[in-house]
Amino acid sequence: RDDGKGESVCCCCAPCTQTGLTCTRLLLSRPGRFCLLFTSMLLLYLFYLGVSWSVEVQAFGEESSAIRTGINTTRAKEVLSSLCDAYNRNEVSGDACHRLCFDQEWTVADFYEGNKVVVVIKDGGQQAVFKSLHPSIEDYESSPEGEKEEDFLRRIRDKTDEELMLGWPSDLIDHLLSILWPSHLRSGGQQLSAADRRSLWALMQQPEYLTFRILPLSRVTPKVIGSCGHMYEVESLVAFRMKGYYMNLKGKILVHLMGTLKLFYEFLNEPLQWCDVRFDNLGLSAEYPKRFVMMDGDLLFTESKLKALMTSKTCKTDADCAIGDCTSRCQADFKCGPRNNENLDVFCEKLINKLFGNAWSKSNKYLNACHDTVTNTTTKLNDLRLTWSWTLSDV
Ligand SMILES: *[C@@H]1O[C@H](CO)[C@@H](O)[C@H](O)[C@H]1NC(C)=O
Numbered sequence: 001r002d003d004g005k006g007e008s009v010c011c012c013c014a015p016c017t018q019t020g021l022t023c024t025r026l027l028l029s030r031p032g033r034f035c036l037l038f039t040s041m042l043l044l045y046l047f048y049l050g051v052s053w054s055v056e057v058q059a060f061g062e063e064s065s066a067i068r069t070g071i072n073t074t075r076a077k078e079v080l081s082s083l084c085d086a087y088n089r090n091e092v093s094g095d096a097c098h099r100l101c102f103d104q105e106w107t108v109a110d111f112y113e114g115n116k117v118v119v120v121i122k123d124g125g126q127q128a129v130f131k132s133l134h135p136s137i138e139d140y141e142s143s144p145e146g147e148k149e150e151d152f153l154r155r156i157r158d159k160t161d162e163e164l165m166l167g168w169p170s171d172l173i174d175h176l177l178s179i180l181w182p183s184h185l186r187s188g189g190q191q192l193s194a195a196d197r198r199s200l201w202a203l204m205q206q207p208e209y210l211t212f213r214i215l216p217l218s219r220v221t222p223k224v225i226g227s228c229g230h231m232y233e234v235e236s237l238v239a240f241r242m243k244g245y246y247m248n249l250k251g252k253i254l255v256h257l258m259g260t261l262k263l264f265y266e267f268l269n270e271p272l273q274w275c276d277v278r279f280d281n282l283g284l285s286a287e288y289p290k291r292f293v294m295m296d297g298d299l300l301f302t303e304s305k306l307k308a309l310m311t312s313k314t315c316k317t318d319a320d321c322a323i324g325d326c327t328s329r330c331q332a333d334f335k336c337g338p339r340n341n342e343n344l345d346v347f348c349e350k351l352i353n354k355l356f357g358n359a360w361s362k363s364n365k366y367l368n369a370c371h372d373t374v375t376n377t378t379t380k381l382n383d384l385r386l387t388w389s390w391t392l393s394d395v
């Protein structure tokens, strides 16, 4: 038989270009039928994802398609113009520059300048969200001129390690570069230009950029779509919004919260530590069902990083040792110890108990985990893991 598996896949999953093979014959063959079945299941799954996404958004999401009033549009355009001017002078680069700087006729839908700069522009029917720690590329330290590429790459690795402490192996620098600067891969591994280095080094100085680029493995951070100079574009999320107080809806929200918590505990060998737990900080991503995604990654750490931050603090009382919601004890040597509360504790206190108050029953394992004061945390987490693996196996 000449219609082997490979060819049939080509014919039914992509337009048939081969001559001498008719599609009918292939569709009747066994691999052909398998292929049809596979395609229809895929379509059904995509449909299901689409439906569950829109149900979520209607139930507890707030899509902001409107242009916010009271924002300083002049300032927003000033920030973008100076970036695009630098791009046109070939001083910065990035895979989002061309699109961002194409005609410079932006419709600014939202703008925020505080501990971070966020510009939301309307791009056709869609929104593009650009973020940066500082407004201008001049606000970032530039990298030394005439530095050898390998030295630059070593600094990239060291910076990543300093920020995330995942112990990135030196022989995987190329892989790291392709994560942090995806155009490198597309250019076929050409040397980085001066503009590339300037831009990438500015991005490297932004912990949230590193978190969002490297921790998507955790599946709780928004996608980085691209970058231009010191600004990076992130996936536009639908903000969480409490709309009603029906039990059924709360149940759905609880499942989403648990999906997120599960992923924190599952991240490699480094359970993620989230120290900024607020409903405001939760968003829905079209990519991911049954979980919330962090809107803001500033206080999301790997376990090693948080431990390093905590233990380098000096203190007089326990209060000096808190980093956001993450707490620790002030020890006898006036140094803070490692974190002494759990993501679970903070989720319960700041989200789940607020949502359910006293309306909980022992039969709900998730709510029980928040109210049970007898069982120790280790045991609670083990029980939760078991429950997660049954009820949230697809998260
Ligand atoms: C808006 O930004 C411009 C340019 O930076 C500035 O001159 C102006 O004072 C700002 N307006 C307000 C209301 O803050």
Ligand SMILES: *[C@@H]1O[C@H](CO)[C@@H](O)[C@H](O)[C@H]1NC(C)=O
Residues within 6 Å of the ligand: 376, 378, 379
């Ligand atoms: C928690 O409780 C379990 C069972 O009751 C016990 O075996 C374990 O040692 C306890 N762990 C801690 C850290 O206290």
